[in-house]
Amino acid sequence: MSTAPIxxxxxxxxxxxxxxxxxxxxxxxxxxxxxxxxxTAFTFLILGGVLAMLLRWQIAxxxxxxxxxxxxxxxxFFFGADGSITPNGYxxxxxxHGLVMVFxxxxxxxxxxxxxxxxxxHIGSRDVAFPLLNALSYWLYLPAGLLMxxxxxxxxxxxxxxxxxxxxxSDAAGASEPMLGMNLVLAGIFLAGFSSILGxxxxxVTIVKLxxxxxxxxxxxxxxxxxxxxxxxxxxxxxMLAAAGAMLLFDRIAGxxxxxxxxxxxxxxxxxxxxxxxxxLWQHIFWFYAHPAVYILILPSMGFASDILAAxxxxxxxxxxxxxISLASIxxxxxxxxxxxxxxSGMNPVMGMAFMVSTVFIALPSGVKxxxxxxxxxxxxxxLKPPMLYAISFVSMFIVGGLSGIFMAASPVDIYIHDxxxxxxxxxxxxxxxxxxxxxxxxxxxxxxxxxxxxxxxLSILHWGLTFLFFNLAFFPMHFLGEAGHMRRLATSTGYEFxxxxxPWNEFITLSAFALGMTQLLFMYNFIYSVFKGEKAxxxxxxxxxxxxxxxxxxPVYNFKELPIVTRGPHxxxxxxxxxxxxxxxxxxxxxxxxxxxxxxxxxx
Amino acid sequence: MSTSTASHSLKPYFLVFSALLGLTVLTVAxxxxxxxxxxxxxxxxxxxxxxxxxxxxxxxxxxxxWIFMHxxxxxxxxxxxLGFSVALLTLAFLALSADFLWLGxxxxxxxxxxxxxx
Amino acid sequence: MSDEHHATLSPSFHAERRDLRAMGMWLFxxxxxxxxxxxxxxxxVVRSASVESIVHPLDKVLGALxxxxxxxxxxxxxxxxxxxxxxxxxxxxxxxLATLALAGVFLVVxxxxxxxxxxxxxxxxxxxxxxxxFLLTGFHGVHVIGGMISLAILWVRNRRGxxxxxxxxxxxxxxxxxxxxxxxxxxxxxxxxxL
Numbered sequence: 001m002s003t004a005p006i007x008x009x010x011x012x013x014x015x016x017x018x019x020x021x022x023x024x025x026x027x028x029x030x031x032x033x034x035x036x037x038x039x040t041a042f043t044f045l046i047l048g049g050v051l052a053m054l055l056r057w058q059i060a061x062x063x064x065x066x067x068x069x070x071x072x073x074x075x076x077f078f079f080g081a082d083g084s085i086t087p088n089g090y091x092x093x094x095x096x097h098g099l100v101m102v103f104x105x106x107x108x109x110x111x112x113x114x115x116x117x118x119x120x121x122h123i124g125s126r127d128v129a130f131p132l133l134n135a136l137s138y139w140l141y142l143p144a145g146l147l148m149x150x151x152x153x154x155x156x157x158x159x160x161x162x163x164x165x166x167x168x169x170s171d172a173a174g175a176s177e178p179m180l181g182m183n184l185v186l187a188g189i190f191l192a193g194f195s196s197i198l199g200x201x202x203x204x205v206t207i208v209k210l211x212x213x214x215x216x217x218x219x220x221x222x223x224x225x226x227x228x229x230x231x232x233x234x235x236x237x238x239x240m241l242a243a244a245g246a247m248l249l250f251d252r253i254a255g256x257x258x259x260x261x262x263x264x265x266x267x268x269x270x271x272x273x274x275x276x277x278x279x280x281l282w283q284h285i286f287w288f289y290a291h292p293a294v295y296i297l298i299l300p301s302m303g304f305a306s307d308i309l310a311a312x313x314x315x316x317x318x319x320x321x322x323x324x325i326s327l328a329s330i331x332x333x334x335x336x337x338x339x340x341x342x343x344x345s346g347m348n349p350v351m352g353m354a355f356m357v358s359t360v361f362i363a364l365p366s367g368v369k370x371x372x373x374x375x376x377x378x379x380x381x382x383x384l385k386p387p388m389l390y391a392i393s394f395v396s397m398f399i400v401g402g403l404s405g406i407f408m409a410a411s412p413v414d415i416y417i418h419d420x421x422x423x424x425x426x427x428x429x430x431x432x433x434x435x436x437x438x439x440x441x442x443x444x445x446x447x448x449x450x451x452x453x454x455x456x457x458x459l460s461i462l463h464w465g466l467t468f469l470f471f472n473l474a475f476f477p478m479h480f481l482g483e484a485g486h487m488r489r490l491a492t493s494t495g496y497e498f499x500x501x502x503x504p505w506n507e508f509i510t511l512s513a514f515a516l517g518m519t520q521l522l523f524m525y526n527f528i529y530s531v532f533k534g535e536k537a538x539x540x541x542x543x544x545x546x547x548x549x550x551x552x553x554x555x556p557v558y559n560f561k562e563l564p565i566v567t568r569g570p571h572x573x574x575x576x577x578x579x580x581x582x583x584x585x586x587x588x589x590x591x592x593x594x595x596x597x598x599x600x601x602x603x604x605x
Numbered sequence: 606m607s608t609s610t611a612s613h614s615l616k617p618y619f620l621v622f623s624a625l626l627g628l629t630v631l632t633v634a635x636x637x638x639x640x641x642x643x644x645x646x647x648x649x650x651x652x653x654x655x656x657x658x659x660x661x662x663x664x665x666x667x668x669x670x671w672i673f674m675h676x677x678x679x680x681x682x683x684x685x686x687l688g689f690s691v692a693l694l695t696l697a698f699l700a701l702s703a704d705f706l707w708l709g710x711x712x713x714x715x716x717x718x719x720x721x722x723x
Numbered sequence: 724m725s726d727e728h729h730a731t732l733s734p735s736f737h738a739e740r741r742d743l744r745a746m747g748m749w750l751f752x753x754x755x756x757x758x759x760x761x762x763x764x765x766x767x768v769v770r771s772a773s774v775e776s777i778v779h780p781l782d783k784v785l786g787a788l789x790x791x792x793x794x795x796x797x798x799x800x801x802x803x804x805x806x807x808x809x810x811x812x813x814x815x816x817x818x819x820l821a822t823l824a825l826a827g828v829f830l831v832v833x834x835x836x837x838x839x840x841x842x843x844x845x846x847x848x849x850x851x852x853x854x855x856x857f858l859l860t861g862f863h864g865v866h867v868i869g870g871m872i873s874l875a876i877l878w879v880r881n882r883r884g885x886x887x888x889x890x891x892x893x894x895x896x897x898x899x900x901x902x903x904x905x906x907x908x909x910x911x912x913x914x915x916x917x918l
Contacts, residue, residue, distance in 0.1 A: 005731035009739045012732075129743050201750040208682060209743050236693055239754045243761030250858055255848030258765060258858075276777060276851030278769065280708065284701055285761045335693060339700075348707040351700070615805055622798040626791065633787050636917035651918070658913040665909045673801045673902045680742070683749040690753035694760040701768045709772030716774040 010210060013126040016557045026139075028131035029557055030116045033138050035450065037112035040142055042527070044104040047149070051097040053517050054078065058085040058093075060510030062492040077152060090491035091160040092181075096152070098163030099185065102297065103192050104145045106435060110300040111234070112141065112199060114442050115227045117450060119203055121548035121555070122224045124212025124564045124587075129205035133198050140195035148188035151181040159185040162489060164286065167259035167279045168271070171251045183252060186245050193238045193245075200234030203227055212547075214566030218324075219586065221546045221570040222317060225324055226303025229331045230296050237292035237335070244285040251277075258282075283342050291338035295330060297431055298398075301438030302327075302369060305391045307570065308441050309373055311544040312388035313380025314582050316571035319372040326365035333362040343411040344418045352411050359409040366402055370395065381574070381582070385542070386460035390441035393468050397433030401426055404479060419489075422482025428475045440464070440523065447527075448541050452553040453534030456526050463522040470519055474512035477505050543583050545572045550585045621672045625665055632661040734889040741892040748896045752903050755866075759907055762862065766855045766914065777852045782836060786916040789832050790908065796825035797905040804898040810888035812881060819878045819894070822901065826871045833864055856915055863911060866904050873897045 006012050014028040027033060057066050063084045065071060070083025078089025085093070116134065120127050128134050151158035159182040161170035170182065207228045211220075220228075247258045255273055259282045262275030310317045317323060339347065339355030373395045382388070404426040408414045417423065440463075447455050486493065486502055493499040493506065540549040547564055548555075564587035568577075572584040641653035670676050676684060732740075770777055803818035840846070840853070847857040877894055880886065886894060 005733040005736075007733045007735050009736060009743060012736070130747060133747075197751075197754050201747055201754070204750055205743055205747045208746065235750050235754050236690060236757050239758035240697075240761050243758050246862070247762075247765065247858065250847065250854070254854075254857075255846075256854035256858070257848075257851060258769075258854060274848055274850050274854075276769065276773060276854075278705070278708070278772065280704065281701075281765055281768065284704065285765065288697060288700075288761075335696065348704045350707075351703055613805060613808075615802065618798055618801045618805070622794065625794045625797075629787065629790050629794065632913055632917060633783060636783070636913075655918050658918045662910050662913050666906055669797065669902050669906055669909070673797055673905075674899055679745070679749075683746055686746070686749045686753050687756075690756040694756055697757075697760050697764050698767065701764045702771065705768035705772040712772055713774050 010125060010212075010563060013558045014131060026135060028127070028135055030120050030127050030131065030134060031450070031555060031557075033134050034113045034115075034117035036138050037108045037116060037141070040145065041105050041108040041113060042524075044100055044108075044145060046524075048097055048100040048105055049517055049520065051093050051100065053514060054085065055090060055093040055097060056510040056513045058090050058491060059493070060507040062494050077157065085491070087491045088160055089157070091162070091489065092157050094489050095159045095162050095165075096148075096185075099148065099159065099189070101431070102163065102293065103189060104141075104148065106297050106431060106439075107196060107293075108141055109439055110304075110435065110442075111196075111203075111227070111230060111296065112138065114223075114304065114439075114446070115199075115203060115230075115300060117446065118223055118548065119206055119227055120210070121449075121551075121559060122221045122546055122570075123207060123210060124215050124547050124560065124566060125206065125210040126559050126563075128202050129210060130202050133202050137195045137199040137202070140191050140198070144188040144191035144195065146188075147184050147191065151184040151188075154180045154184065157181050164290070165248065165282075167248065167251070167282050168264055168266070171248060171259050171282075179252075183249065186249050186252075190242055190245055193242045196234050197238050200231035200238075203231040204235065207231075212560075212564050212566055214564075214587075216566075218320070219566055219569045221303075222306035222320070222323055223300070223303035223546075225327055226299045226306075229327045230299045232331055233292040233296050233299075233334060237289045237296075239289075240285055241289035241293075244282060244289070247285075248282070280342075280345060280347060283345050283347075284338075287338040287341045288335075291341065292334050294427075294430075295334045297435055299327065299330065301394065301435040301442075302398075304438050304442040304445075305373065305394045306369075306376075307544075307546065308387050308391040308445055309376045309395075310571040310573065311445075311542055312383045312385060312391070313377050314383070314573045315376055315380040316569065316573060316575075317372060318375030318378075319368075320569070320571070322368055323372055326368045329365040330362060333358060333365075337362055340409060340411075340414070343414045356409060356411045360406070363402065363406055363409065366398075370399055370402070385444075386455070386457060386464060387441045387445035387542070389461065389464045390437045390444065393464070394434050394438045394441060397429050397437060397471075400476075401429030401434055404429065417482050419487055420482035421478040421486045421488055424488050425475050425478035425482060428478075433471060433475070437467075440467075443527070445542065446548075447530065447534075448537030449548055449553060449555065451531050451534070452537055453530050454537045454541065455530040455534060459522055459526040463519060463526065466519040466522070467516065470512050470516035474509050474516055477509055481505055481509075543581075545583050545585050546570050547586050550587060617672050621668045624668055628661050628665050632658055635661070732890075737890045737892070741895065744892050744896055745899070748899045752899065755903060755907075759859075759862075762855070762859050763910065763914065766859065769851060769855070773851070777850070779850070779852045779856075781856070781916045782839075783916050785832055785836055786912050789829050790912050792825050792829045792832070793905045793908050796822045796829070797902055799825065800898050800901045804891070804895050807881070807886055807891040807894045808888055812884070812886070815886070815894070816878060816881050819874055819881060823871055823874045823878065826867055826874065829867060830864065830871075833860065859911055859915065863904070863907055866907070870897070870901050870904055873900070 017023045017027065024032065027036075054066065054069075057064075065083035066079070066085065070079055070085075072083075073079050074083045075081055078085050078092055080086045080089070116128070148158075156179050159165065159170070161182070165182075207220075207224060247256075250256045251258055251260065251273065257271075257273035257275050257277040259277045259279050260271055260273045260275060261277060261279065264271040264273075264275065306317050306323060337355060337359045339351055340359040343352055343355075377392070404422065408417065408423065408426060440460075444455050444460050447453070481502055484499075484502055486499055493503065537553055539552050542549070547560075547566070550564065551560060566586050567588060567590045568584065568586055570586060572578060572586065572588070574582045575584075578584045635654065635657050639654070640657045641647060641650065644653060646653055670687070676687070799818045799821040803815050803822060806814040806818060837857075845853055847854050874897065877897055880893070
């Protein structure tokens with residue numbers, strides 16, 4: 001430790017802790033915090049997946065006892081006396097599957113884990129702007145997850161009003177009997193939201209203030225640009241969710257009626273609350289947050305895909321500036337499209353028209369990005385490694401998810417397909433097909449840097465192929481189900497005559513979903529095995545150009561021995577400067593041919 | 606960029622304080638008056654009072670933000686953050702109002718219909 | 724997070740870190756603006772869409788008194804920041820204490836108001852107006868309490884000699900937060916009490 005005075009924030013870092021507690025539990029190191037997020041989020045992914053498997057069972061085999069688990073857990077959790085899933089249990093499953101996946105898996109993974117790990121490395125800094133706040137963000141997320149998880153074990157179970165928690169169902173029904181489960185879930189969401197706001201704030205200050213010399217905005221990796229825009233949404237949209245949740249909690253616990261209209265009856269009795277509220281109010285405030293939330297769910301994964309596609313095409317991303325402008329447009333437009341979730345809510349039809357227009361507009365920047373990804377691949381020297389396979393699938397499935405989105409944007413169409421399986425198909429294509437595949441890409445790509453080992457390539461390719469196959473088999477038919485009018489959040493479709501012909505599809509989807517779930521065991525095994533026993537990785541196995549690949553494995557606590565001086569953009573592949581090789585790191589000397597004793601292309605410092 | 610210069614005079618703080626006190630007296634006083642009638646806009650109900658109260662509050666807020674919170678010396682990014690947040694606030698208010706003023710006409714019409722005994 | 728790990732942090736380090744923290748605090752305040760936006764927005768639209776007026780009269784005198792108390796506390800806070808930047812440790816301490824005391828007065832007055840309501844049998848669940856009243860003033864009060872905790876910690880640290888003319892950004896940042904708390908009340912008071 002030097003005793004010279006520290007003159008710049010960029011030189012400051014917390015030294016390597018000596019004891020286990022400060023090294024792995026309460027750590028200020030963004031790399032450790034990132035891994036904490038990663039392990040926790042992957043665990044919740046298993047939970048969310050299990051919930052989905054249970055709910056798929058009920059859809060395919062209505063009221064049939066769930067094999068093995070059903071009889072074992074009868075009368076507990078979601079199960080009835082015979083081990084089948086009860087109607088309320090089904091709603092609980094659907095609700096919690098959504099909440100767990102959105103708040104405790106995807107956002108913590110793509111922002112908390114990868115954002116945390118990569119941002120300082122990509123901009124050339126030693127850590128984030130506020131390391132203490134960073135640690136706090138994780139230690140708000142974990143208790144939030146535990147609170148949410150504990151709701152399964154209380155009387156009357158967890159939340160069961162859909163992840164969107166529309167009142168009066170989420171409200172008055174709970175106000176007359178104190179359903180502790182939903183209150184616990186709301187408390188968990190509140191904490192998770194706070195964690196998200198603080199995290200986003202941290203990343204914004206880091207990216208604005210702590211970039212290494214020469215790391216101009218136009219040289220940032222697209223991963224970082226995406227995290228930057230995402231962080232804006234996190235800081236400014238999430239508080240609306242907190243406020244809505246607080247009002248809902250007040251309604252449930254203090255007996256207020258922000259969302260309960262006068263004269264509402266629950267069953268045959270008048271609701272206990274005083275009335276005077278509006279259910280529509282919840283929808284506006286909730287979706288004002290929840291629409292930007294879906295951009296939080298997709299933008300970071302777009303960032304990963306862009307940088308990964310460039311690295312494995314040995315070409316810069318096509319149209320870097322257009323990509324940045326698209327991200328910025330999504331940031332601006334993302335705040336004015338929320339009403340497209342409310343086309344059938346009875347809101348002002350003129351507003352409905354305005355939201356339709358803005359929603360159709362926001363498709364444009366996404367479309368630009370898709371064409372630019374294709375343009376990146378076009379004419380590239382393609383290396384079909386696992387990260388690339390996942391990234392290419394990301395693009396194709398984002399296209400499918402985006403196309404279904406266009407239909408939903410048109411309110412006349414949406415009035416018909418709202419609350420059907422069409423919507424479910426859409427968001428699973430973008431959140432699973434696109435984002436989760438991008439997570440797999442990012443994991444296999446950055447695993448060597450994070451853990452100093454390689455994941456098994458053959459196992460990754462097998463996982464990729466089977467996941468791609470079963471994912472499409474499971475979710476593509478849902479478009480047809482939706483068009484046929486199959487409603488969502490429906491525990492038993494057998495009560496509706498017009499849905500009976502669709503029952504074989506439900507079974508087919510369920511079987512594909514089970515296969516999809518089983519396939520993920522391959523990834524789990526690969527990940528866990530490789531952390532401990534994987535083949536040792538070289539510093540830069542992918543010959544990639546961004547700054548994280550210029551430092552050795554394992555990454556030291558201070559990241560860079562000397563802070564890099566950045567001289568070139570993030571995708572310095574196959575340009576004349578790179579000869580005789582095909583790439584250069586971002587901090588390579590400006591004119592390698594002229595620099596005295598220039599290091600050969602690709603040497604790390 | 607940084608406002609950590611030690612040579613700031615304290616006078617602006619006292620001036621703003623006095624202004625804020627005065628404006629508070631003003632806004633309370635206005636609440637006892639029918640501003641609409643005083644301005645010759647009778648029939649506007651509470652609207653004029655609401656606008657007047659809002660204007661005074663905005664003036665007070667601007668003084669606090671500009672002088673007490675040193676926005677007069679702050680760097681661009683911090684001004685942008687505040688501006689963007691206020692823009693989003695405005696957007697949210699406008700959208701909510703657009704929906705609820707419209708909804709309100711239906712709610713009131715329905716209530717009127719009920720009262721009329723239909 | 725202790726700075727004892729390093730020999731010294733130079734004035735330029737503190738100045739730079741102050742700028743980072745200022746941006747962080749403005750972002751946090753931006754998020755707080757959005758948080759209160761939902762409550763205020765909800766109040767405005769419920770009021771405008773309701774058939775009959777939902778407004779119930781509140782004690783304007785107590786509300787005005789609290790407004791004056793908070794405005795004065797903003798003055799003392801601004802003075803605390805300014806004196807701290809001049810290295811005037813004693814004056815800073817007095818200003819922080821004054822701010823803390825005024826905040827306490829605010830809560831006491833609020834407490835009287837709440838107690839009076841409860842005595843009259845008026846609770847958050849009684850009607851939609853009082854639902855909003857308790858929601859808005861309640862969350863505002865929570866923010867006042869948070870500020871008071873921060874002020875108390877600052878007063879102790881200042882007494883200990885932690886701050887000087889180079890390193891005083893915790894006071895400045897708490898100042899920004901405290902002015903924001905005042906700002907919310909500047910809108911809350913007319914919205915609930917006057918208009």
